[in-house]
Amino acid sequence: MIKLEGVSKTYGAGPTAVHALKNIDLEVPKGAIHGVIGLSGAGKSTLIRCVNLLERPTEGHVIVDGQDLTQQDSEALRQSRHQLGMIFQHFNLLASRTVFDNVALPLELMGVSKGEIRERIRPLLDLTGLTDKATQYPAQLSGGQKQRVAIARALASRPKVLLCDEATSALDPQTTASILELLQDINRKLGLTILLITHEMEVVKSICHRVGLISDGELVEEADVGDFFTAPATRLGRDFLNAFLELEPPQALVERLEEAPGEHTHPVVRLAFSGANVATPLISRLARDSGVDVSILQAKVESIQGRTLGLMIAELIGTPETTSQALSQLESHDINVEVLGHVQRNA
Amino acid sequence: MSSAMLELILEATFDTLYMVALSGAVSAVIGIPLGVLLYVTRPGQILAQPAAQRVLGIVTNIGRSIPFIILMVAIIPFTRLVVGSSIGTNAAIVPLIIAAIPFVARLVEGALNEIPPGLIEAAQAMGATPLQIITKVLLPEAKGGIINGLTITVVTLVSYSAMAGAVGGGGLGDLGIRYGYNRFEPLIMLITVAILVVMVQGFQSLGDRLVRKADHK
Numbered sequence: 324m325i326k327l328e329g330v331s332k333t334y335g336a337g338p339t340a341v342h343a344l345k346n347i348d349l350e351v352p353k354g355a356i357h358g359v360i361g362l363s364g365a366g367k368s369t370l371i372r373c374v375n376l377l378e379r380p381t382e383g384h385v386i387v388d389g390q391d392l393t394q395q396d397s398e399a400l401r402q403s404r405h406q407l408g409m410i411f412q413h414f415n416l417l418a419s420r421t422v423f424d425n426v427a428l429p430l431e432l433m434g435v436s437k438g439e440i441r442e443r444i445r446p447l448l449d450l451t452g453l454t455d456k457a458t459q460y461p462a463q464l465s466g467g468q469k470q471r472v473a474i475a476r477a478l479a480s481r482p483k484v485l486l487c488d489e490a491t492s493a494l495d496p497q498t499t500a501s502i503l504e505l506l507q508d509i510n511r512k513l514g515l516t517i518l519l520i521t522h523e524m525e526v527v528k529s530i531c532h533r534v535g536l537i538s539d540g541e542l543v544e545e546a547d548v549g550d551f552f553t554a555p556a557t558r559l560g561r562d563f564l565n566a567f568l569e570l571e572p573p574q575a576l577v578e579r580l581e582e583a584p585g586e587h588t589h590p591v592v593r594l595a596f597s598g599a600n601v602a603t604p605l606i607s608r609l610a611r612d613s614g615v616d617v618s619i620l621q622a623k624v625e626s627i628q629g630r631t632l633g634l635m636i637a638e639l640i641g642t643p644e645t646t647s648q649a650l651s652q653l654e655s656h657d658i659n660v661e662v663l664g665h666v667q668r669n670a
Numbered sequence: 671m672s673s674a675m676l677e678l679i680l681e682a683t684f685d686t687l688y689m690v691a692l693s694g695a696v697s698a699v700i701g702i703p704l705g706v707l708l709y710v711t712r713p714g715q716i717l718a719q720p721a722a723q724r725v726l727g728i729v730t731n732i733g734r735s736i737p738f739i740i741l742m743v744a745i746i747p748f749t750r751l752v753v754g755s756s757i758g759t760n761a762a763i764v765p766l767i768i769a770a771i772p773f774v775a776r777l778v779e780g781a782l783n784e785i786p787p788g789l790i791e792a793a794q795a796m797g798a799t800p801l802q803i804i805t806k807v808l809l810p811e812a813k814g815g816i817i818n819g820l821t822i823t824v825v826t827l828v829s830y831s832a833m834a835g836a837v838g839g840g841g842l843g844d845l846g847i848r849y850g851y852n853r854f855e856p857l858i859m860l861i862t863v864a865i866l867v868v869m870v871q872g873f874q875s876l877g878d879r880l881v882r883k884a885d886h887k
Contacts, residue, residue, distance in 0.1 A: 375795050404797035415792035418887050419810040429796040431806065460886035480796070 324484060324516040325351040325374060330383035332369050332540075343369040344380070345540040351533075353483075356510050356517040358531035358548075360524065360563065366540040367520040371488050374518060375407045376400060388483055405433060408477030412489035414469040416461040422472050423448070423457040429480045443479065450512075451475040451505065467498035474505060478513070485509070487519035491526055503529045524567035528552065528627055536560050549630045553597045554659040561661070565593075570623055572636050572663060580664030588665035590646055591620070594635045595659040601633040605656065613649040615641030638666065675858070682845040683865055685759050689831045689841055693763050694824045697770035701823075702816065704730070704771065705778025706804055716790065716800045733772035738830050741765050742837055749837075762839025766830055774823050781815025782808055814885035821877025825870050832866070842866055 332344040343366045351357040361367045372378040374385055376392050385392045392403055416425050426447055430440045448454050451471040461469055470490060477485055487506070491499040507530045509515050521527065527534045527548060534551050536544040536559060544557045555561045565571055572580070572591060580591065596605070601624065606617050618638040625632045639646045653660050708730065710716050711723040736744070742765040746756045749764040785808060793807045809816070832843020842862045850859025 377791055377795060401797040401799065404795060407795070409792070409795040411788055411792065413786070413788055415786070415788040417789060417807065417811055419813060419884075428793075428806065432793075432796055432798045432802050462887050486795075 324353040324355075324388055325349070325357075325518055326384075326386040327370075327373070328384040328386065330370075330373055330380045330385065332366075332373060332378060333381045342540050344373065347383070347540075347542050349535060349542060349545075351516055351518055353516055354510070354514050355532050356507070356519070356530050358527040358534040359518070359520045359537055359542075360522060360527055360534060361520075361537035362522060365537045367522070367537055368488060369540075370537060371486050371518060371520045374484075374486055375404055375409060405429070405480040406483045407486060408480065408482035408484070409486040409488065410470065410473045410477050410490045412492045414461070414466075414473045414493075416469055416472055416476075418461055421458050421460055422453055422464070425461070425472055426475045426479050429476060433480060444475075447475040447478055450478075450509070465498070466494050467501060470494065470498075470502050471505065474502075474509070478509065478515075482515070484516045484518065487517060487521075489521055490519065491523065492521065496525075499523075499525065500529070506530060524563055528567075536563070549597070549627060549632075552625070552627045552630075552632055553595050568623060568625065568634060570621055570634050570636060572620055576620065576666065579666045581666070582664055584643070584665045585667065587668050589638050589640050589668055590650070590665055591636065591638050591663045592650070592653075593661040593663055594633075594637065594653065595661075596633045596657075597630055600656060600658060601631045603656075605653075605658070606635075606637075609649055609652060613641070613645050613652055615639050615645045615649045636663070640668070678845065678849075679842075679858075679861060679865070682840060682842045682862065683869075685834075685839070686828065686831050686841040686843070686866075686869070689759060689763055689766060689834060689839065690824060690827045693766035693770055693831075694820070694827055696763075696767045697774050697823065697827075698820055700767075701771045701774025702778050704775040706782065706808065708775055708779045709782040709808070710800065710804065716794075716803055730772040730775055733768070734776065736769075738765070738769050739833050739836060741769055742833065746837075757838035759834070759839050759841070761837050762831065762834035762841075765837075766827055766834075769830060770823055770827055773826065774819065777819030777822060778812070778816055781812040781819055784815055785811045814881045814887075817877060817880045817884055821874060821881075824873045824877070828866060828870055828873070 327347050327349040330344055330347040334341040334343060347370060359367055359370060369378055373380045376385065380393060387403065388406060390403055392400060395403060417428065420428065423444060426444050427440045430443065448457055451474055453468065453471055453475060456464065456468065461472065464472065491502050494502060503526060506517060510517055519526065531548050534546060534548050535542050536557065538559050544555065544560050551560065552564060555564050576591065581588065584590065609615065610617050618640060620636045620638060622635040625634065639649055641649065650660055708723065708726055711719040713720045745765055745768060749761050750756045752764050753760045755761050789807055789811060790803055793803050798806065831841050834841050835844030835847055842865055846859050846862035849855050850862060
């Protein structure tokens with residue numbers, strides 16, 4: 324449904340040029356919820372704004388539903404934009420219009436008749452839970468209600484795609500959850516393709532099917548959400564995941580961590596296992612079979628879209644031979660093992 | 671006070687209201703579009719025309735920097751061209767309009783400045799044309815600010831119109847100078863000032879009420 328081909332965006336020129344996006348390829352199939360996550364300034368916003376050409380890419384093509392938007396003239400682009408609903412972090416509702424009139428705006432712009440507007444908006448207000456708010460002004464609404472109005476407005480032109488620019492970043496956790504639920508509901512009921520950008524792992528975890536990781540204008544990693552949460556391929560991905568799961572080794576241990584193994588050191592590992600492995604008594608089996616002692620420093624079980632994910636930080640205590648044997652045994656069980664470092668015993 | 675005096679005061683009040691109302695209306699009709707133009711032709715805006723915008727900005731600033739009393743005298747040939755005479759109430763209205771247009775334009779531009787840029791972006795994302803953005807987003811969203819600006823303009827016009835006596839325009843300011851000052855009749859001076867105060871208060875509270883009605887913030 325959405326296809327970005329070699330999209331680059333550069334601001335300015337010469338030595339002071341800022342390369343906000345570098346050669347991005349991205350494909351979002353019809354009906355998918357695709358997330359792009361990244362830190363502030365990574366280029367997330369530029370990326371999503373390139374999809375409806377609020378920012379015109381310096382290079383590359385943006386293809387939505389088979390139409391190359393970058394090749395369209397301004398009139399054709401305006402027509403195409405009716406296929407692309409968008410919601411924003413700060414809602415961007417018109418303060419001078421009631422809820423009903425805000426939702427009606429895109430239809431007014433398209434020249435839809437008053438009668439038809441009324442007919443089309445009622446079900447949208449029902450869908451977004453705003454039926455009794457139709458005559459209120461945005462200033463009278465809470466943040467979550469405002470975003471619901473924005474969602475109803477984005478859906479008014481019956482788009483094929485919904486772009487969400489940090490749509491929940493200004494909301495509290497509870498409201499975030501209800502907005503995400505609504506987005507998921509819309510995705511299922513209307514078969515709407517959703518591309519969202521966020522810096523919150525919670526958003527990715529709750530509703531995305533696939534996730535891309537953007538860093539410094541580059542898409543550095545892309546995976547199904549279950550895989551991303553089990554075994555991120557990049558350092559940044561792991562940082563995001565660890566921060567999200569609050570799975571960091573204790574500070575006292577971090578200070579003692581050494582990068583290379585020494586004569587009397589033990590490896591500290593981060594283990595991630597999913598599916599059937601969660602239910603297996605792996606650790607006690609490992610201790611028995613390889614003869615290493617396992618000191619568990621932190622452990623957590625998470626449920627991510629129906630998949631169970633176990634995470635653990637542990638110190639493997641044994642001889643260099645037995646610990647390396649233990650590591651390969653873990654890997655053979657399809658467990659994602661990352662050696663965080665080595666600690667001196669009894670230091 | 672003699673009935674002749676009373677008549678004089680009534681006439682002067684009417685002249686002031688006439689000058690303020692007409693120049694306020696005409697300068698709003700011209701100044702609002704000009705203010706919108708100043709805003710939408712800025713670099714990065716929906717109808718960006720940086721060169722034209724600069725020229726327009728400079729012209730506006732020149733209009734605003736000429737002291738009214740000088741402007742009134744300087745454009746006498748133009749005034750004569752427009753109203754056929756360089757003296758009288760109508761002759762005073764021409765410079766009042768010329769002075770108020772750039773004033774309104776800058777105040778409107780300022781009101782548009784207050785609109786969060788995200789709203790324009792949202793409208794663009796919906797496929798709005800620049801004209802639709804102006805009529806459906808910019809003007810309705812800035813309505814309160816624009817009314818506020820027009821109120822300030824009207825109050826300023828009340829004070830400018832007091833100088834209309836310089837071209838025989840009449841009005842309360844002129845009456846105050848001729849009778850209150852030149853003939854040393856403090857009562858007349860007091861009355862004209864009092865009427866002006868009431869007038870300004872009235873315009874201001876009317877403006878405030880309209881702003882409150884327009885704003886849903």
